[in-house]
Amino acid sequence: MALIVHKYGGTSMGSTERIRSVAKRVAKWMRAGHQMVVVPSAMSGETNRLLGLARELSPELPGAATLRELDMIASTGEQVSVGLLAIALQAEGLEAVSYAGWQVPIRTDSSFTKARIQSIDDTRVRADLAAGRVVVITGFQGVDGDGHITTLGRGGSDTSAVAVAAALKADECLIYTDVDGVYTTDPRIVPEARRLATISFEEMLEMASLGSKVLQIRSVEFAGKYRVPLRVLSSFTDWNIDITEEARSGTLITFEEDEKMEQAVVSGIAFNRDEAKVSVLGVPDKPGIASSILGPVADANIDVDVIIQNVAHDGKTDFSFTVHRNDYARTVELLKTQVVPAVGARDVSGDARICKVSIVGIGMRSHVGVASRMFRTLSEEGINIQMITTSEIKTSVVIDEKYMELAVRALHRAFDLDQPAG
Amino acid sequence: MALIVHKYGGTSMGSTERIRSVAKRVAKWMRAGHQMVVVPSAMSGETNRLLGLARELSPELPGAATLRELDMIASTGEQVSVGLLAIALQAEGLEAVSYAGWQVPIRTDSSFTKARIQSIDDTRVRADLAAGRVVVITGFQGVDGDGHITTLGRGGSDTSAVAVAAALKADECLIYTDVDGVYTTDPRIVPEARRLATISFEEMLEMASLGSKVLQIRSVEFAGKYRVPLRVLSSFTDWNIDITEEARSGTLITFEEDEKMEQAVVSGIAFNRDEAKVSVLGVPDKPGIASSILGPVADANIDVDVIIQNVAHDGKTDFSFTVHRNDYARTVELLKTQVVPAVGARDVSGDARICKVSIVGIGMRSHVGVASRMFRTLSEEGINIQMITTSEIKTSVVIDEKYMELAVRALHRAFDLDQPAG
Numbered sequence: 001m002a003l004i005v006h007k008y009g010g011t012s013m014g015s016t017e018r019i020r021s022v023a024k025r026v027a028k029w030m031r032a033g034h035q036m037v038v039v040p041s042a043m044s045g046e047t048n049r050l051l052g053l054a055r056e057l058s059p060e061l062p063g064a065a066t067l068r069e070l071d072m073i074a075s076t077g078e079q080v081s082v083g084l085l086a087i088a089l090q091a092e093g094l095e096a097v098s099y100a101g102w103q104v105p106i107r108t109d110s111s112f113t114k115a116r117i118q119s120i121d122d123t124r125v126r127a128d129l130a131a132g133r134v135v136v137i138t139g140f141q142g143v144d145g146d147g148h149i150t151t152l153g154r155g156g157s158d159t160s161a162v163a164v165a166a167a168l169k170a171d172e173c174l175i176y177t178d179v180d181g182v183y184t185t186d187p188r189i190v191p192e193a194r195r196l197a198t199i200s201f202e203e204m205l206e207m208a209s210l211g212s213k214v215l216q217i218r219s220v221e222f223a224g225k226y227r228v229p230l231r232v233l234s235s236f237t238d239w240n241i242d243i244t245e246e247a248r249s250g251t252l253i254t255f256e257e258d259e260k261m262e263q264a265v266v267s268g269i270a271f272n273r274d275e276a277k278v279s280v281l282g283v284p285d286k287p288g289i290a291s292s293i294l295g296p297v298a299d300a301n302i303d304v305d306v307i308i309q310n311v312a313h314d315g316k317t318d319f320s321f322t323v324h325r326n327d328y329a330r331t332v333e334l335l336k337t338q339v340v341p342a343v344g345a346r347d348v349s350g351d352a353r354i355c356k357v358s359i360v361g362i363g364m365r366s367h368v369g370v371a372s373r374m375f376r377t378l379s380e381e382g383i384n385i386q387m388i389t390t391s392e393i394k395t396s397v398v399i400d401e402k403y404m405e406l407a408v409r410a411l412h413r414a415f416d417l418d419q420p421a422g
Numbered sequence: 423m424a425l426i427v428h429k430y431g432g433t434s435m436g437s438t439e440r441i442r443s444v445a446k447r448v449a450k451w452m453r454a455g456h457q458m459v460v461v462p463s464a465m466s467g468e469t470n471r472l473l474g475l476a477r478e479l480s481p482e483l484p485g486a487a488t489l490r491e492l493d494m495i496a497s498t499g500e501q502v503s504v505g506l507l508a509i510a511l512q513a514e515g516l517e518a519v520s521y522a523g524w525q526v527p528i529r530t531d532s533s534f535t536k537a538r539i540q541s542i543d544d545t546r547v548r549a550d551l552a553a554g555r556v557v558v559i560t561g562f563q564g565v566d567g568d569g570h571i572t573t574l575g576r577g578g579s580d581t582s583a584v585a586v587a588a589a590l591k592a593d594e595c596l597i598y599t600d601v602d603g604v605y606t607t608d609p610r611i612v613p614e615a616r617r618l619a620t621i622s623f624e625e626m627l628e629m630a631s632l633g634s635k636v637l638q639i640r641s642v643e644f645a646g647k648y649r650v651p652l653r654v655l656s657s658f659t660d661w662n663i664d665i666t667e668e669a670r671s672g673t674l675i676t677f678e679e680d681e682k683m684e685q686a687v688v689s690g691i692a693f694n695r696d697e698a699k700v701s702v703l704g705v706p707d708k709p710g711i712a713s714s715i716l717g718p719v720a721d722a723n724i725d726v727d728v729i730i731q732n733v734a735h736d737g738k739t740d741f742s743f744t745v746h747r748n749d750y751a752r753t754v755e756l757l758k759t760q761v762v763p764a765v766g767a768r769d770v771s772g773d774a775r776i777c778k779v780s781i782v783g784i785g786m787r788s789h790v791g792v793a794s795r796m797f798r799t800l801s802e803e804g805i806n807i808q809m810i811t812t813s814e815i816k817t818s819v820v821i822d823e824k825y826m827e828l829a830v831r832a833l834h835r836a837f838d839l840d841q842p843a844g
Contacts, residue, residue, distance in 0.1 A: 053502070
């Protein structure tokens with residue numbers, strides 16, 4: 001008997017018909033002798049509907065008191081889901097009980113709309129499991145030290161599921177979603193993309209942070225921290241698929257570096273076209289430049305991703321970084337009016353039509369020449385590289401947006417990702 | 423400075439536009455120097471939508487575990503309302519904070535879907551009021567001793583508001599609804615019906631229990647028990663109506679028997695066409711008959727209203743009672759198959775096309791002949807009385823449904839209810 005946590009996304013919970021399928025799938029696992037905890041998202045569209053009502057009443061940027069109320073409102077989507085799923089499980093003849101985050105309780109800090117989980121009390125859930133009940137817990141939310149409802153931000157239900165699995169020391173956490181696993185790259189761009197049977201935690205972390213939207217990045221961090229075996233699989237297979245087969249489907253995120261993974265130098269290609277690049281040109285090269293430029297940007301609540309500062313010539317350097325495309329105009333304006341005069345720079349340039357393409361692979365650690373093979377491949381396709389950043393297990397380049405598909409396909413081929421792993 | 427509780431029904435909260443009007447009205451009271459607590463219902467239609475989803479998943483009669491989940495689901499309607507109203511109040515420039523029942527906490531027993539309030543902790547709310555905040559509290563719900571969410575049943579938000587007002591020893595509880603007060607009878611039946619400026623608590627209790635749907639009966643009981651000054655008024659007046667005028671509008675439910683009330687013998691005419699009558703005929707007249715007949719009815723969860731047993735002739739009697747019209751067929755079936763054979767009765771008869779008409783007035787206590795004037799009035803209209811019950815301040819008759827309007831109009835005239843109170 002294992003303790004299994006299932007997480008179902010909003011699409012899987014999108015109608016009473018689909019909720020019934022989820023219940024049948026959970027019942028199958030229960031009848032196979034497992035203890036089951038289920039973390040469902042809100043029904044698809046519900047969170048947007050609720051926040052839309054709130055926005056009609058408060059068109060301005062919300063202050064702290066309003067953020068608290070947004071969490072009060074948005075958290076109800078998942079509360080409805082857990083109640084409905086518990087009823088569907090009862091209709092399948094199982095004992096089931098639902099809990100909102102505050103009932104478990106799942107304790108978080110007080111950062112409304114983007115809270116972080118601090119601790120989970122497993123007493124109540126364990127008692128229910130011991131009594132043979134399926135326990136259904138709201139994703140996306142918790143309660144702070146003063147008894148206020150908090151939410152974890154978009155995609156937070158993945159994090160909830162992994163955190164619950166960690167607290168319960170679950171044998172596995174299965175994330176049911178609308179894709180059947182993690183792919184070498186997006187199959188809509190590269191039809192030859194293959195599903196990975198396993199991916200290392202660190203690779204998954206890079207894939208998630210680089211824009212592969214299968215799992216929320218914080219859930220991967222959590223899984224890594226607490227070593228929760230995590231599997232991404234499809235909720236759109238028949239609920240009555242053979243359970244052994246289902247338990248081995250999808251992509252397993254592992255913490256052991258086994259031989260097979262050592263052989264694959266690059267596991268996947270991630271890409272992201274939500275970014276824009278800006279450069280502050282002719283900046284006097286002296287200590288404190290980076291913070292004089294990025295300080296005002298951070299103060300304006302603009303997130304920065306890639307940051308590049310190259311060696312100076314003639315006492316001047318160019319300082320470049322990328323921001324979300326939605327923040328592009330605001331960033332350029334801020335740099336021109338505040339930063340350029342303050343630091344004595346020459347000008348600001350920028351481009352919103354860029355994309356970031358990354359190769360990710362734990363094997364890069366021990367293989368030299370991986371980055372240069374990437375650069376050569378792009379060069380052979382005539383693609384100019386505008387920016388480069390690297391980490392231990394990934395190399396990212398910023399290129400013109402129009403070359404994105406070409407670059408991803410060429411890299412996928414160059415690293416043999418269309419071939420079954422050796 | 424007074425402490426005022428406002429309660430708004432689902433229609434008043436039916437859209438963001440209406441929620442904005444509620445916020446403006448509350449802000450007006452706040453700016454007039456009062457401390458404000460607001461208890462809103464769910465947006466109209468929301469509770470039905472949520473319970474409809476649950477019903478799709480559990481078509482059978484729900485067991486206890488499912489009732490718990492129904493409360494989990496249904497309680498979210500009010501939680502959304504309090505969050506939205508708090509945001510609307512903030513948009514009006516006020517400080518506002520919302521609480522779900524469990525956050526106050528409002529403690530109830532564990533009777534899911536029909537819980538009763540046991541206690542309310544006012545510490546948190548008082549601290550917010552002292553800090554100058556409007557406090558918005560969910561109606562309809564609370565939390566039991568084990569931390570399960572409970573709901574109070576339909577119309578429970580009235581009860582929540584009165585209970586909160588009692589706990590806070592509020593100066594007045596204003597129930598904003600879609601009518602502008604309590605009338606001598608339903609103006610759709612009798613156009614001459616007058617709005618009562620005041621009504622005694624006991625009369626209001628009878629009017630509520632007899633089918634006058636202005637206030638939920640448990641809220642009136644609560645107001646009586648804790649002597650909460652209660653006012654029913656309209657939320658469809660302009661929000662910026664003069665506050666002194668608004669504070670005196672609607673109908674005040676009072677606990678003092680003042681002179682004016684002594685003069686009005688009958689305050690109102692209530693009626694109810696949701697009932698059906700059944701009779702068990704030729705019942706052997708011996709001790710225990712009532713319980714042998716009504717025991718199985720109660721066991722089948724059928725609520726009984728009027729009960730009549732007249733003196734016996736030749737050792738046999740007829741035993742009659744009324745049930746909700748929806749339970750009529752089930753009751754007749756139950757009586758025929760189980761009760762008649764068990765008690766040795768002759769037969770069962772019944773009629774679903776009846777109505778109950780009642781005159782209510784605290785003055786009936788000290789005035790003789792009120793009931794006989796009622797019977798004479800009906801007789802003069804040629805209306806046959808099928809059943810009669812009386813209490814200290816009301817007399818009810820069951821008549822053929824088709825005479826309902828005629829009876830209500832005749833009684834309204836006979837007791838001078840169309841004349842302004844002397």
